[in-house]
Amino acid sequence: MSEFTFLYRGRADTTGSPEQRQQHISKWAAWFKELGAGGHLKEIGHPLDPAGMVARGSRKIVTDGPFAEAKDIVGGFSVVEAENLAHALELAKGCPILEVEGSVEVRPIQTINM
Amino acid sequence: MTAGDHLFRRESGRLVAALTRIFGIHNLALAEDVVQDAFCRALEVWRIRGMPENPSAWLMATAKNRALDVLRRERRARGFAPELGRLLESEWTLAPTVEELFGASAIKDDMLRMMFSCCQPRLPEASRVMLVLHILCGFSVDEVAGAFVSGHVAVEKRIARAKKVLAGSKRLFDTGAPADFSARLPAVQRALYLLFNEGYHGACAETAVRAELCREAMRLLALLIEHPLGATPASFALAALMCLDAARLPGRVGPSGDLVPLFEQDRTQWDRSLIAEGLEFLERSASGTELTEYHLEAAIASVHAHARRPQETDWATIVSLYDRLFAMRRSPIVALNRAIAVAQTEGPERGLAEIRAIADRDRLAAYPFYAAAQGEFELRRGRREVANEHFRTALRLARNPMERRFYERKILSARAGARRTVRARRGR
Numbered sequence A: 001m002s003e004f005t006f007l008y009r010g011r012a013d014t015t016g017s018p019e020q021r022q023q024h025i026s027k028w029a030a031w032f033k034e035l036g037a038g039g040h041l042k043e044i045g046h047p048l049d050p051a052g053m054v055a056r057g058s059r060k061i062v063t064d065g066p067f068a069e070a071k072d073i074v075g076g077f078s079v080v081e082a083e084n085l086a087h088a089l090e091l092a093k094g095c096p097i098l099e100v101e102g103s104v105e106v107r108p109i110q111t112i113n114m
Numbered sequence B: 001m002t003a004g005d006h007l008f009r010r011e012s013g014r015l016v017a018a019l020t021r022i023f024g025i026h027n028l029a030l031a032e033d034v035v036q037d038a039f040c041r042a043l044e045v046w047r048i049r050g051m052p053e054n055p056s057a058w059l060m061a062t063a064k065n066r067a068l069d070v071l072r073r074e075r076r077a078r079g080f081a082p083e084l085g086r087l088l089e090s091e092w093t094l095a096p097t098v099e100e101l102f103g104a105s106a107i108k109d110d111m112l113r114m115m116f117s118c119c120q121p122r123l124p125e126a127s128r129v130m131l132v133l134h135i136l137c138g139f140s141v142d143e144v145a146g147a148f149v150s151g152h153v154a155v156e157k158r159i160a161r162a163k164k165v166l167a168g169s170k171r172l173f174d175t176g177a178p179a180d181f182s183a184r185l186p187a188v189q190r191a192l193y194l195l196f197n198e199g200y201h202g203a204c205a206e207t208a209v210r211a212e213l214c215r216e217a218m219r220l221l222a223l224l225i226e227h228p229l230g231a232t233p234a235s236f237a238l239a240a241l242m243c244l245d246a247a248r249l250p251g252r253v254g255p256s257g258d259l260v261p262l263f264e265q266d267r268t269q270w271d272r273s274l275i276a277e278g279l280e281f282l283e284r285s286a287s288g289t290e291l292t293e294y295h296l297e298a299a300i301a302s303v304h305a306h307a308r309r310p311q312e313t314d315w316a317t318i319v320s321l322y323d324r325l326f327a328m329r330r331s332p333i334v335a336l337n338r339a340i341a342v343a344q345t346e347g348p349e350r351g352l353a354e355i356r357a358i359a360d361r362d363r364l365a366a367y368p369f370y371a372a373a374q375g376e377f378e379l380r381r382g383r384r385e386v387a388n389e390h391f392r393t394a395l396r397l398a399r400n401p402m403e404r405r406f407y408e409r410k411i412l413s414a415r416a417g418a419r420r421t422v423r424a425r426r427g428r
Helices: A018-037 A085-092 A096-100 B007-023 B025-049 B055-074 B091-101 B104-118 B125-136 B141-147 B152-168 B178-201 B207-226 B233-246 B272-285 B293-306 B315-328 B332-346 B348-356 B368-381 B384-397 B401-427
Strands: A002-009 A041-047 A053-056 A061-064 A074-082 A103-108
Touching: A002 A085, A018 A041, A018 A096, A018 B007, A018 B025, A041 B025, A074 A085, A074 B025, A085 A103, A096 A103, B007 B025, B007 B055, B007 B091, B007 B104, B007 B125, B025 B055, B025 B152, B055 B091, B091 B104, B104 B125, B104 B152, B104 B178, B104 B207, B125 B141, B125 B152, B125 B178, B125 B207, B141 B152, B141 B207, B178 B207, B178 B233, B207 B233, B233 B272, B233 B293, B272 B293, B293 B315, B315 B332, B332 B348, B332 B368, B348 B368, B368 B384, B368 B401, B384 B401
Parallel strands: none
Antiparallel strands: A002 A074, A002 A103, A041 A074, A053 A061
């Protein structure tokens, strides 16, 4: 088993009806439950506030925000256990964020096997 | 969390009202943005963390913090609520003031202020209702369009125009000034009446949406009645009308989702506790000398509520109530309903005569129930072919699949009856 980070990209969609919003949250809960039941959810992780500051370069210039486009903003992350990258990707395809034009970036956590 | 718990809907109205009070009515759009942002953050956090214990408090805290950010950052750039003035300018008073403005009773006042502001005389009546539904009940433009069976673009334009008028007013309506309150009160009652009616008689096909419109109207009216100046006989009469009508909602749709007319409803399905509440309001509405249309409509609804079976209906009283209602509101729809009541006691011929006597009945030409009533009377007279003509007209005018199915069934049964009559004649 290897570990992968799921980065959830894209801001939440608030254009739907209240029912749709609540259903969306329920879908996430169901998805996490399924991951957990399969023994794949290592850490549920954290949501990230869209606001923030960036320190950059040797001159330590500080700027506001990640300032990415709404669809690229990382809104949170989880750590998932899977056989390999292909398997992790299969798991990511179940994420409800895909239904609202968001994306999941799957990145293997680097380990050195000695 | 249950499907019926419209958390976002409920909170949207409360938060926009509170934020508009703080930012000032001219910053309505800003208030809406802050609420949208709070909802967006909520979704982003809740999808990973799950719903918090108290989601309302969570949303309110988020909106409050965002409001403080905006107030601090843009204090100089734009003016906020003029009546709060210096309280928002000093860091000493800013946070406690905002805190207080988000308190439970303050928010109720804010919603009332917004309700009265939405009903301003410069706006057409339909716009007032849409604005109330959009701002206070948290219906998106699409949902308002769905509820009013209107196009998205048309509704969007109408709401945008109305918001512009609203944002252009100097300040929110002052509910603390008794004379202004009483002067605007009838317009507010009327808007809530129209909102309820849109749910009750409206064209929208979805039963759930319609019930929700009724519920929202009742929720806002309850808020109005809580205010000492809002608790007038007319408000009580309106509350009685809403309770008594809403009590019949469970009986209006059959098990297969078909429309069930009043006379065929299973009256055991009527909500007895709502009826009791309605009768209590009706009692309270009789406290003054004021007699409004709401009083008469509520009284008519109470006669139906009292009849355990359709045959026990006191039609004479209903006819006389319609007479008085017509004297107040000379609408062809009132006259049509009166004709239907007359036909119950004096037979279909009298009913048809009453319909023919409606002065401006051409205004009913596009109203499916007009054709349907005539069809019903003709059917009872045994003139099935003529009845069928009318039902076909009603079918053409029907506003949603549920109404269409209803008239299709009418046509089928009238036709089957006609065949039976022909066969009986031949057999003779």
